[in-house]
Structure formats: C-alpha cells, structure tokens
Amino acid sequence: MKILQIYELSPHDNVGTGGIEVAIMETSREFVALGHEVTILTGARDIPQEQIIDGVQIISIDFCSLMKYTWNGANLSLARQALFPLVVLFNRPDTYDIYHGHIYSSGLIANYLARRAGGVAVNTIHGSYYPIWSKLANPFAARFYRTGERILAPALAKLSDIQFHTGDYFAQQVLAWGASKQKVKTIHNGADIVRFSPSLSQIADSHLITSSHGAIDSSIPVILTARRLVKKNGIEYLIKAMQLVLKEKQCQLMIIGEGAEHAALEQLTHDLDLQDNVHFLGLIPHEQLPPYLALADIAVIPSLMEASSIFMLEAMAMEKPVIATNAGGLPEVLPQSTGILVEPMDEMGLADAILELLQCEEKRLQLGKKAREHVEVNYSWKAVAKQMEAEYMRLLARKKKTLENQGRNYPSLISKFAANIVFNLKWE
Template sequence: MKVLQQCIYFPPEVGGLESHAWYLCRELVRMGDEVTMVTSLSQAGLPREEVVEGVRVLRRWMPARTPAGWIAHTSVTFPAFLRHARHADVMHAQTFASAPPGMLAKRLYGRPLVLTLHTSHFLRLAAQPRWQPILRRIIRAADWLLAASTEIRDVALGLYPHPRAEALTNGVDTTMFAPGPPALAPSAARRVIVPRRLFEKNGVEYLVRALPLVRERMDVEAILVGDGPERAKLEALADSLGVRDAITFLGARPNTELPGLLASAEVAVFPSLMEATSVAALEAMSCGLPVAASRVGGLPEIVDETVGTLFEPANPRDLAERLVALLERDDLEERGRRARERVVANWSVRRLAERHREIYRTLVDERQR
C-alpha cells in the first residue's frame, strides 16, 4: 500500500508523538508498504526532503512552536500533501492539527482518511465550547478514528459518535528499549529517573516537592532527562527546598541514549497532570523498570501494582509515600520483569503496525468495491 502520513513533529524531534509516528512509518516500510511523511521543518539545518530507512520525509516551513505556528505550517503543506495524495491508497493524520490537508484530499480524490488523536492538548481544547464545532468537524471527516487512550476516545465520541472509533495505545521499539548496561556510574543513593520534557502538564514540580519527604525515609537521587520552559523554575524550587544536590538535570537526550540512562535507575517516575498514553512510560517498562505514575489519562491503562504503583496527581505526599513503598519492596526486579513482559506482549511496534495495516486494508478494500 501507498500510505501518506502527516504529523507536525517528526524525528529528530524527541517526544512520545514523534516516536510513535517514526516507529509506525518505519515498521510499515519493513512490512512492504510505501510511506511518505509530511512534517515540519522544525529545526535549522534539516533537509526539506530525505529518505530515512525507507520512509520518504517531506519537511515544510513552520514559523513557531505555538498553535499559530502549527496552523501556519499546516497551511503551507497543502501543495505537497495534495500532490502525493493523488497517488496514495490511504491517508493518516497524526493529530487533529494535521488533518485539514487530508480532509481536502478526501473530497478531491476520494482517498480514505485515518485520524489519530494523541495528546492532552486535544483534551484541553475539547473542553472549550469555541473549539468543539471545529473538532467535531475534523472527527466526522475521518473514515476511522484512533485515540491514544480510552479517555481521549471517549471525549472524542462525546463530540461526535463516530461509528469506527477505537483506542489504540502507542507502541515501543522493544528491541531498542530493552534491559542493558547502565550509562551512569553506580550511586550510593537510591536512584529514580524522570524521562519527561519540562512542561507544566508533565508535573515534574510535584516530584521535586516530594523529594524532601522521600529523603526523610531514605537517601535518594532523581535524574531528570528532558528540557523545557519549566527548567529554571524547577531548579529554583529545588534550591528553596534544599534538594538541589539530589537532582541531576541532564537536559534533552536523543532516544539512542535513553536505554542506558533508564538502566541506571531503579524506578521511573511519571508525575503527569495530563496524559494520553505515555510512550516514555512504555519505554521505561520495556527496559525492565518498575514505574511510579500519577493516576491520570492513559497511565492507569498501562501501570498497576503488579508493575509499579500509582499515586494521586499534584499530590507530593502521596507521591512520596507510594515511591518509598515501591523502593522498599523486595520484588522490585520482578516487577520490572513483568513490566517488560507486558509491553512486549501488548505494545510492541510490530503489533501496532499490524493493527494499522488491518485498518488501512479494510478502508482500501471498501473503496475498491
């Protein structure tokens, strides 16, 4: 099949959506499909067109990493998208903001359109009355609606009762993200890792606020992998709470470094305030780490007490109590093994790609009848 994808961000950008889009495109190519991705020219020096492991990538101008910038970017992708849509078998918009070119191509050429709703940004907009008619129109235009969590699916169905809607959790490269040697030297302290971009919605502030409570019970250090606008605020907060010496800010790291960093910790912590299904949490589990996560969004769909623990969001005391209890358990390694087994069984990129191909083939066959 010829599959035309569109996603605002794509590697070398780092993030859950970016990883999902890349894994899916790469696996589809490995399974014999022809895949083209239309995305943004999000970093200086990136080529406008290239082929990466068989995936043809077309990058177009984006003025800013803001909603206005996303709209401007999508508007300039119409010519490239429509040119390739004429020859595609199926189109797939990764996020609602990427859908308009596919909506027009569907009207012009009759190609089926798949839409995936990924992020908590959709949940925020879906709660605003002025955005609801726009989102309803986008959802209605899709021939098949996918959502990264049951919460997102249910919110979307509340806007429009789509007859073909399903929750399809993002996948993980379980070969790359696997138990292996640590990248960091051993520490005398218990070490946890927080592979999160430093945005308010990711709730890293509450991990910082929980650390003084954890340190009353045990010696612990936190490795923060990711960057973002909250960094200066978090560093100042750590100073004010007297835990700056217990936190290492590593900044953003490429995906290739993450398995070794994850292997350097005992537990991965995800203190999110909003979440779809966290690819980062699945990657940590795939590396054999137990996960401590807030009880929001899609996180309870992948994490439970057999592979980690859940705590109340925005609650440093509950986070601290649950994290200490998890670190004190004598079956920590067994929970990590179960975490990896769960990801391999349910959320590998191969299983993800196979389900997408089933959906694509159904739509293509229906069109050809």
C-alpha cells in the same frame, strides 16, 4: 499500500523526547517492515529537504520560512499548527492510499488531501488536556482551548474514515460528543522492545552520563523521569516528593527534558535545597535514552494528564518498576500487577510509593518483570502497527468499492467541515 504520515514536527529534527514524533517514526518503520511505502510529510526546521531513514521517506517542507520561524524542539506552537496547512497547499504532495494526519491541523490536511485523491483519511488524537485546561491556563485561554477541542475532535471524527486515539479516556469523550462508534478506535502507543531491553541494565555504564553532566553516582538509587518541562507533566510535584523521600532514604532524581517550566523547576529545586539530589539533564535524543533508563531504579510519570506514555512503556520494557499518576490513559496500560498508581498533584502519595519501592528490592524486581511481559504481549510497536494496518486495509477496500459503485462524487471538505462546526459549537 502507500502511506502518508502528516505532522508539523519532524521525528528527525526534534532533538528531544517528543512522544508524537517517536510514535510516527516507530510505526512508520514497522509499516515499511510489513512491506508498505511510507512517507512522513512535516514542517521544516531550517532548509526544506528530503531524506530516507530506515526505509521511511521524510519530506520537510516550508513556504516563505513560515516553518523555520515557528520551529520549537520542545513544543508544538499554535502558530505552527495554524500555518502548516497553508505550507502544505503550496507544496502539493504526491498521491497516496492512506493520508494519516496527527492531531488537529494535520488531521484536516489529511482529509483534504484524501478527498482530492480518493484515498483514506485517518486522524490520530494523541491524548487531550480537555479535563484539566482550567489547571493549565487562565480562564479565557482555558475556555478557548476547551471549545476548540470540543469542536474539532468530533468534527474530525465525522470527517475522517477513522479517528485513532492513544488514550481511551478521550475517545469516550469524543463519543459522548456525538461521534460514531464506527469512526473512533483506541490504539495505545508502544515501545521498541528490542532497543529497550532489560539486558541493557546489565551493562549500564554511569561514566558516560557522569562525564557529560558531572553529577550521577550509580551507587545511589536513581529515580528517572523523561518529560517536557511543562505544567501538565507534574514535575513540580515529583520534586516536592523528593524532599519527603530524602528525609528517609538517600537517592537522586534525574529529569530529562526541556520546556517553559525549566527555570521555575530549577528555582524550586534550590528553594528546597535539593540541588545535590535533583539533576536536570536537558534534552536527550530519543535514541540515546536506553542507557539512562538502564541506570534507573524507578521510573516516574507524575503527569496531571497523559495518554499512553511512550516513556512509561519503554521503562516497563526494560523491567523498570513504574510509578504513574491515575490520570487519563495511564491506568489503561499500567495494570496493578505492573506498577503503582497515585493521584495527580499528590507529592505525599508519590513519596510513599517511591519509598515503598526503594525499601523493597523484591517488589521492584517483581513489578519490573511483570511490566516487561505486559509490554511484550500488548505494546510492541509491531503490534501497534499491525492494528493500524488492519484498519488501513479494511478502509481502503471499502473506499475502493465505494468509488467503483458511486464514482468520485464527494462533498467538499470546506462545506462539510463548516456544517460540523455549526452543529458542534457550544461555549461552556
């Protein structure tokens, strides 16, 4: 099969820990290993270029520097999403069997290109903030984003041959909005179980991190989180929890990531007099994450909403005990036997869970081993790619049969999508 993955940000240009970029690159590597030809079509960071990484062709495109000026390594802007379809139209991709667009704009592009070429249109929704927009934005913006998701998600499910979800919580919402069960499937994210291996913990070297940041003492227990520094990821509650934890147990928090909340979070750290125990490490390329996880005693995902966190699965793969919030898709992939769930925005709950694990090494080890076993069986990227491959092949066979029987007489994408918008448009 020839597979085209479509997304506005490149997995190669993004220097941070963006989960969608990681998921696209990791599944693409696995598709190549399974014998398929894979191309990633993405917006350029600077100069448009073509390159091959691990057998995956990456084509970054631009038009009138629209992608160059909307690039942001820490965030996918609304402007970039809106302009990317225009850039694709002016670059005319080759013909493929599978057109796999990620999130909304790229999902529309995948449908348009698939209909032009007679290929299979696939859309992946990498989670949603729909349940918590009122906590993240002012009322007008919250209504705008909620209405946008309410229209686009079910419309894309109806347009696409299939819509994948990395969190079942939103898949069920899209079904409730009228999408067909035959068009919606949940496939959680995965982890590289070779690179993220518990054996790394035996050779962890804190000196590399100390020389770079001057603050890590491996003799003090390490709490680690790797998140974009935005409100929905709940870092402020983890910092507040640290104030409670440090009253009873000496430890340190390492925060990997960058984002709009960085300055406010650093200020909160100083206001609580935690600057000696909370370390902001900035953006760390994904391939450099394993040594940091190797040093961690506990991994924490304090999100207000999340799909199936790749960082959490990678921590589990390294036998690290995990504390996560009972939000979105996190409980879908973190059984009680492999970690601890607390309620979102509950610094007291986070603090109690951290203290429980810091004070009981036996429980940390037990949870870590169970977590590794769980990921090995269910959430390797190879297992994820095979699930997608099975759907690709089924849909491609069906598409070919339909073309043989009926020819290429498809309704136009614009008229069909407009009809779906009219049908689904509801202001809340």
